[in-house]
Amino acid sequence: MKRYGRTNLIWVCGLLALGSIGCGATEDALEPVADEPWGMSRAALTVYEQAALDTANHSAHCHLLGNFYWEIGNGAGLLYGISRGSGVSATTVMPIASASKWLYVGAYVQSRGYANLSTDEKKRLNFTSGYIDENTTLCGDAGTTVSDCYGPAYKNVSYRPLQNGRYFYNGGHMQKLALDDIGARKGTGVASVMDWINALLSTTLPESDSDVAVAGGFSGSAAHYRVFLMKLINNQYELSSKLAVDSVPAWQGGPNVSFTPWTVGQAYYGLGHWIEGEAVNGVWTLTGHSSPGAYGFYPWVNAARTQYMLLARSRQLGADGEGEKSRACAQTIRKAYELGVPQP
Incomplete structure (x- = not known):
């Protein structure tokens, strides 16, 4: 049974909480599978795809997450995608919270060139610079500049000398970097941040x-974020080969760690993203890179940079740990897809 050769997009609806599914499947085919009739290939799922679908519906790590979209792909593009529930698809635009960090750092390193980064710049990128903000506001007022966002009316970023050289997960490091680089840019318009x-x-x-x-x-x-991840694993960015450099301990109780939201085992922080790992025969081993957002948006690439994954959802209920919940669910679905066996 072929795993590749087509792109599947599966929409799952009905009474998911009760385990019943009340809809069919839709496939967005890139090219026909050579040895299958076209009419049959639209409905067929491989054992790997079915395992991923079953896991998305029934795994303990996923069933309380509400509606979400999950996909996996490689440097050539999307391999398989699932929309669980209704209202979230590959093209649903949502706030991505801290998943922004990876994009900003990718652009910053691209603009500078890694070889030209100063020690101070790297410290702002791996959150050891001592620049900490006081407020969590997103500075979303129309006409606000990057410089305004840095100031007392919004983020109120200040330098804490005792935190210089220590890991402190906080957006102030990057806001200081942007202040010095693109401070006059606004949220919309020709001279916008996104421009x-x-x-x-x-x-x-x-x-x-x-x-x-x-x-x-x-x-x-x-779909927007997918482009970045594909280019990242295709070595099209300065950051592509630098995902593991300048990393610092970032787990609770780690050396020189002042504050971290990471609660599951050991992890490091590189240039604007998390470096995930697991214990293999008692030795910590790098497994991937990610940038989970507070509302549940979770982008990831594997350690070998041959595969990417996304889980997209936005749960703005003020609950803690939504990024970790998405990480646990996404990784469980990935395991099912790779093994062809549904995961609990």
């Missing part, structure tokens, strides 16, 4: 007033 980012990353991310909060104010869809 600058899209030109550098060859993306088409939408503009919003809150884009001036570069560490957490962007919006987009899985």
